[in-house]
Amino acid sequence: MPSASLPAGVDPRSPVIIGVGQHLQRTDQGADELSPSGLMTESLRLALDDTGAASPDALGRSLGWVAAVPALTWRYHDAAREVVTAIGADRAITATCAMGGHSPNYLLGAAAREIAAGRLDLAAITGGEAGRARAGHRSSGIQPDWGTQGDDVEPDQVVGPTEMEMAHPAEAAHGLFLPTQMYPLFETALRAASGRSVEAHQAYIGALWAGYAAVAAENPHAWDRTAYSVDELITPTPANRWVGWPYTKHLVSNARVDMGASIVVASAEAALAAGVPADRWVFLHAGTDATDRLASERGSFTTSPAMRLAGGRALELAGVAPDELDLVDLYSCFPSAVQLAAAELGIDTDRTLTTWGGLCFAGGPWNNPVSHALAATVDALRERGGDRSGGRALVTANGGIVHKHSFCVLGTAPPERGFRWEAPQAEVDAAEEAVPVDLEPSGAATIEAYTVMHDRENRPERAHAAVRLTAGARAWAFTDDPDSMAELMATEGVGRRVRVDDATLRLD
Template identity: 40%
Template sequence: MASFDPDAPVLVGVGELTRGPKTEPSELTEPAEMMASVLRLAAEDAGPGERLLRRAGVLAAAPTIAWGDGDPARRVGDLLGLDGVPSMRSSMQGGNGPQLLVNRLAERIQAGELDVALICGAEAVRSITTARKSGIELGWPAPEPERAADEVLEISRAGGSESEAAVAMIAPLMAYPLIENAIREASGRTVAEQQMRIASLWSRFSKVAAGNPYAWTPQRYSASELAEPSAENRRVSFPYTKLLNANIQVDQAAGLILCSAAVATGLGIDRDRWVFVHAGAQATDVWNLSERPSLDRSLAIEACGQALYEHTDAGPDDLRRIDLYSCFPAAVELAADALGLPIDDPSRPLTETGGLTFFGGPGNNYATHGIAAVCRALREGEPGELGLATALGWYATKHALGIYGTAPPAKPFATHSPEVDQTIRLVAEPAEADARAETCTVIYQRDGSPSYGILFALLDDGRRALAQSTDPSTMEAMTTDGFLGSTVRLDAERGFRPSP
């Protein structure tokens, strides 16, 4: 290995745990114990084990949905016997958190302010569901939501606006289909063409998951199985079927150990364990989806990518091991487009885990698994290869990215926060007017029947109008070619109908 900066941040240990659906109720331990377990695994993966854990200067965690404690790392530290180690956490809501934690802690290691950092997270929504259905008490300690970690990297903030809530756009499963259909309209593809494009992408993801021992659903699906609604793959929100959505009904945990190259050397950690963190970046798009000037691109990911490429003197073709955040196909399409990555290259399927549908979508912590998978892939790959992990929160709103490699970086690590244009598109108040349909989705009930449609439309003055419909014929029209770009009539009650 070439010479290296002793302060260079290095990932030396990764650990993962997937507690499958057949796990006995007596084995459904609390999320903090899951986090402690994967950190022990990560320490064993690095080699020194307990000696490495005892060197920790910070214990950081991504918060858990199933156990909403405000300082989860504190409980993990207690279980590991790491009394007095400062705790850190990311936002209570945000899949960008794990990569953001890596970026900030790597920055401190590079500056000589920190020797060893432990990063972890877990999700146990499946345990909660199992307990409720079985009528059992899990016996977990009560979470303390108001408890504060020693350091919190982000404040918590609602994901959307009042105008969005007024048309029942209140969750990712409503927001990402709007982005997806905006991407389709901008590309000029038909509904059928776009459906096959994203189903083929997801089929390639499922192939990766089928070979991942930590995947929740290690099964390969064909594009037609994913695209076509069925009893096992119901419609959820146009154009997405169930198997084009993230699966949060999982029990999974992952942990990372980050230290300086000097510490890794001093502890005798084998060089084949080392993965250098070359550069990081984080940025936020216009917060509310309805206020973004364009729905088919992410200015924040574009800015982060440019910063990473400039820092590392690398480009898209240099990235060989890639895990793009994949809660929905639209998230992958946005990132791939912004970073200059093709989505149909079989040699680079854009996931190392299998994605949030097939690997699993463990709440705020998926990206820890993504980073761990990139790290393993780099260790097993050709010397000097570069890898990329991306993470995002809310509606492709807040982003964190990192470039990794087994060779020492040419420049000292830095994490970048590039400026992103925050110019908003104004959202109009409800009123009678003609407008052009910009994007839409239809939300379906569990039996496959349409529940309501959401429309984003553009007025002649450039403002965006938000509307909803429960009319069956209108909802049917929304799923057909030609609806986007057509004229609709808005009313003062946030309703609409296609113009004759």
């Protein structure tokens, strides 16, 4: 199709999102149970229908590249293979990437680069998780008949590194693997830096999260559409127990959901040739990827050089200032992740910070929440688009423990300078030196960040803290002393002088 037939100002190789689909599986309301790859397939069919193309089925068969966000609720060697087989995209390259919540943005950026370079015309990113179904299976002792792939099956392509490092050896040595163990550390550090009291900061993060819940309440694709009040979010109850203090259950990502989401992206000329109406197009303006240091070595628990430099670069490449963004979706596994992103990117937390409701309310399907955020953002941009002078949006993604970051800027108008992407990793690495880690700490120290983990009966179980020793090294220290844990929950512990004896934390 000649480029002259394209809308004015549109480069034929501009990557455009032409279809999005979300599938919410409510087996508790009579829905059939699908496997994760089944959720991927159903959401991709919805995304193909969403394009408005004359023949969505034919469009699906024409896909040249299908990437599956890594699934955690069922084992696949090549989940995308299941999807392309189901829709008849026999010629499609199958792809995936390493685990992490950054995956959807990361894969979308990879597809956009291939399209802009002329190496690809039509692609899809898809993801699905059946966390609620699997929890039910385990409690009932049932093994679902979701099929298995042989060990000889593998994707045609793995984008980027094949694995994501989740924990520093010092963290692994103490069993510090879980996000619920680590993100509260950032929260207590941010609280201390803000100068708020423990009570005032709880109210602050409750208000932040109530904003996400309000958006989810209006989202038909959200798992939990309850418009929670601040008190409902932050008050511990049997149904809202402490997880990793200062977080209650309502303040952490909810992975017990069955959800799938897909995005179809094409070159502008391929979209035109497929008969996709131009009012369905949302342009990819810019993208960036970067990685922070692991928690034990990072310079601070209140900053993220990767968010600041890579996120800022994405906005710079797109030619948009933070206050010029019409829509924002900040990745929201925990309140600390949102506060870090907002501070590093210069985004006012008084504005609406999500397009779909976030991981605690709309749903936290492991690595795939951002696919849902992207779908909701595309829908919202289309509603605003009209004459193509319309909106611009930023979608952020975070994998691991504030570790892997991927940013995407979208708009209803074509980018003035074409799609642009960078990975400013060298700048991120140079922004701060790795903090030395002491694996056998002893002596005087100062608490940098801490949390108190609770059991399922809402009882304090163990506190752990990142501390700085007198010589400057960081170490991990622990206590299960009831009085010490109660004191750390009642008053600010960050900045407190302590003693560490063989990794045991002793309050002075």
